[in-house]
Amino acid sequence: MAPVCWRVVREGVERDAVLAVDFGPGRAGAGFDSLADHLPPGAWVLETVPPPPQVRSGPGPDAHDHVRGLLADVGQQRLTVVGVLGYCTGAGTARLLAARVPGSAPAPLVLFDPEDVDAGTLRAELEQAVSSLSKGVTPDELAQIRTGIDRLDPLELGGHPGVALAHALHQEYHQVVHAVFTRMEMPAVLAGKLAARFDSYLTYLLLSAAAAGSGDGRPADLTVLSRGIEPPPGTVGDTVQFDVERGAMLALPEVAGLVARTLRRSPVTPAAPKGR
Known part of the structure; x- marks a missing residue:
């Protein structure tokens, strides 16, 4: 087997x-x-x-x-x-x-x-993942996303700080990737696969932190x-x-x-x- x-x-x-x-x-x-x-x-x-x-x-x-x-x-x-x-x-x-x-x-x-793995790691990984979509994200949108990432305070999100932050980043990435794929008229199934891979990576990071x-x-x-x-x-x-x-x-x-x-x-x- x-x-x-x-x-x-x-x-x-x-x-x-x-x-x-x-x-x-x-x-x-x-x-x-x-x-x-x-x-x-x-x-x-x-x-x-x-x-x-x-x-x-x-x-x-x-x-x-x-x-x-x-x-x-x-x-x-x-x-x-x-x-x-x-x-x-x-x-x-x-x-x-x-x-x-x-x-x-x-x-x-x-x-x-x-x-x-800490809050800085999680933020950096989301920024890198979003930056990889640079062809579909305008510079202004990327700047707004980065500002939003920096403002996320894990101590204000409730629950376990690391898990709560990961959940917030997961939601942010899903919104971005689906918006980009819709704008570029690319199949939604591909956006779903990309988002699932990012969720898997966040889980990998949370497991290592735990x-x-x-x-x-x-x-x-x-x-x-x-x-x-x-x-x-x-x-x-x-x-x-x-x-x-x-x-x-x-x-x-x-x-x-x-x-x-x-x-x-x-x-x-x-x-x-x-x-x-």
Whole structure:
């Protein structure tokens, strides 16, 4: 049975698996596919698929349930997790995932340009998403949207601040994308798909924020940074920085070499079966 929560980046010849947390579809630059090309053969490399949209005004998505589902899916494949990777805003989920991997030793964790998700992150993502529609949005409209985004105060929206802000941004984006597609006489179904993808990304960000906020994650064994990126406060373990742009970092063979050495340095053995 093929995995449901994971995309197979690379098939393995063993039962070991490296789990990668990212929202990869549609992003420019190198991703975990590029990294996997330079990793030693053997282990499977699996990447998270975009989560179902859960942007609503009520409680936010449950990070622990999400991680349990991810690991259950790996277990269905009879794979042993030998490492966890996290990219940018996926760091929160990756930390919690690494802490929950069953075994007699912690799963090695490598983070790339880790970024904590906050209100500024959510606002920036909406602005970037709207800017990508620049052919259908006039400069005046774009300026108005940016002003509206800046005025959204998560503490005044009610409920959990991060979830409430995400819900407000979700509504703003839906209005913009449908208006743009109507003006350009493009199919409404395409607008719906674009809006659904943005909702999925907001859910991905909320899950990572909730995972980080739980305090149950574990620190990275290795943090890899691109040019100009500062390590997050409280970073422990090894930190290595490369003089390249973020979009090129995961394609470097030297980065793959660091990852391979980190995974070898901290072997993971499966948990012993529990008696009934």
